[in-house]
Amino acid sequence: MNDEIIDEVRSIRDAHAAKFNYDLRAIYADLKKSETERVAAGHPFVSPPSEIPVPKTVLQRTRFARR
Known part of the structure; x- marks a missing residue:
């Protein structure tokens, strides 16, 4: 799947x-x-x-469990 915004960001980064x-x-x-x-x-x-922030809700705990 191609996203025009992602493609633009990648082309700017590559340039x-x-x-x-x-x-x-x-x-x-240069960035610094x-x-x-x-x-x-x-x-x-x-x-x-x-x-590192501690998750406060069950959704946050499950969303970031694999990290």
Whole structure:
């Protein structure tokens, strides 16, 4: 099944990676640079949680049971 939004995101991601010759270190450095610039411009940055969240409902427990 093809989704046009997924295809667009993948093509953008591939173009970005190609710009750095698929070098993961260079891609990471560019993403960190972009992140630093956005934070300096005043955009909010949300840090990941320090602890893994505990499911509160039965649905959440069954949904994430296999992870």
